Amino acid sequence: MAKVIGYVNLHSDVSLKGLTERRPLASVSFLGRYGIIDIVLSNFSNSNIDNVGVLIKEKPRSLFKHMANGNAWNFNSKNGGVQLLYDEKYAGNGMYNNDINNIVENIAFFETNKPDYVVVAPAHIINTMDFSELVEAHAASGNAVTIATQKVKDADVNWIGCDYVKLDSDTKLVTQLETNMGNAKNRMISLEAYVFSAKTFEKFLKTAEKVSPFYSIRDMLAYSLDERRIGVYEYKGYVRCINSYQAYFNVCLEFLNYEVSTQVFHANWPIFTNTNDTPPTKYKEHSCVRDSMIANGAVVNGTVEHSIIGRDVIVGDGAVIKNSIIFSGSVIDPGSVLENVIMDKRARVKNMKNLKGELKEPLFIKEGDVV
Incomplete structure (x- = not known):
């Protein structure tokens, strides 16, 4: 069985106004009892990926408090767990404070675990993706990188500022990775979840160091479309993007609809969080x-x-x-x-x-x- 490690990528430029003034988006309250990061951490746990590194960009204090020892997310503590990866060298240093530099600065997490595959996923795109299926699809494809995507029909209203991809009609490989400006309804939106083989990931990081210290994973993928076989995995489940204050408000209240909430909360895919010793309502x-x-x-x-x-x-x-x-x-x-x-x-x-x-x-x- 292949060994997979995960990275939760918090190096996004998402701001929720006052909600993220003193905390990262990942630790903002979600549905009264969760943090936003709980969704992606639960996805890794439910996908049997037990070694997960959290790439922290800024304001780590509340996240440290929320994560504690990481046991709440049901990771196998003997074989793995959660590590909080903070790039002290470049924290607060503008363009240098990006996901690739954070990974390189904390490369021991990758090297010690010796994985076969690496999955990188954000916290602000809410879904219940089974990353084991993503890895299987990637391994079968023979591609260098696989990007999880979803076809949407409301890209002119939602998903503004997110990435979308275009594919070659024959090879089905990615030919464009661009920012959605809202000028078309139908787009194949990138869910910013990527899977690499370990060897490809190592080469990817080394190439990035030569290209630019300011480049993020997303930038390097766009830069290398002509050099690498980059394919897609189409995810068809519930997805929402919390990339603004208004989007946060809308997504949270949407969960009051039973038909929506049951797409995320179901018995065989639990959403884990820290428990609190408090009485019933x-x-x-x-x-x-x-x-x-x-x-x-x-x-x-x-x-x-x-x-x-x-x-x-x-x-x-x-x-x-x-x-x-x-x-x-x-x-x-x-x-x-x-x-x-x-x-x-x-x-x-x-x-x-x-x-x-x-x-x-x-x-x-x-x-x-x-x-």
């Missing part, structure tokens, strides 16, 4: 909850509609929360009304009782603020 006398996700430890004594409530949130008597995302430890005082709001951790609605954002521009309340 408490619904008090005046609580009314509809079409929402409520995490454990919350105390609800108001109305919650089409919203996501994190751990240990207190919703006071008569408070109304609609179409909002409330992070853990926050307090909504009695009589408050919130609509289209994203409220960061340990914030409190106390004095301004009526807070309303727009569907296309949800109001943001910073971590720890009392408003």
Whole structure:
């Protein structure tokens, strides 16, 4: 059986406004009880890839706290686990702080594990891809690199700023890797998940050092399309891209649709996260909850509609929360009304009782603020 290692690539230029001011996207709260990174880590675990390195670009503190020892994601601790790979040499050094330089600076992770194949995948593209199937398809293809893709019909509205590929009609090899600017509906979108054989990966890194220290994995793939056989693996399951503040809001609330959530959460593909020693949710006398996700430890004594409530949130008597995302430890005082709001951790609605954002521009309340 081939040995595979994985890299979770956090070297994206995704910003979620205030949500990523002090933390990387990977550790932003997702659906009240997860971090965004939990999805891709669970994919690696469920695919029986037990050695995973997390390529951290910046703001590592909250990620260190979330990851702890990595045991929550059910990796085989005897044969592997999670390693946090931070490029201290180039951290905060502009263009040098990229995924390739991080891998090279932490090359011991690759060399010690001696893999047959390497899978690189991002955290901000949400899916439940079986990476073992991706590796099998790559091995059978004989190509140097395989890019996971999906054909979409809404590239003019969503997926703006993501990559798309074009294929040669005869060889089915990638001839173009470009940025989607939204000028066409139908695109084959790159899911930024790549698989290499170990030998190809070594050569790829050495070539990158000669070409430019500023080049990322994506840049090198685009640069070498004429020199390497780069194919695609078409993934047909649920996929969403969280590449903006608005996309985060939309994707999270989309999961309140049962037909959507069951595409990601099912018995044979668990999504792992850190457990918390908190009591069950408490619904008090005046609580009314509809079409929402409520995490454990919350105390609800108001109305919650089409919203996501994190751990240990207190919703006071008569408070109304609609179409909002409330992070853990926050307090909504009695009589408050919130609509289209994203409220960061340990914030409190106390004095301004009526807070309303727009569907296309949800109001943001910073971590720890009392408003």
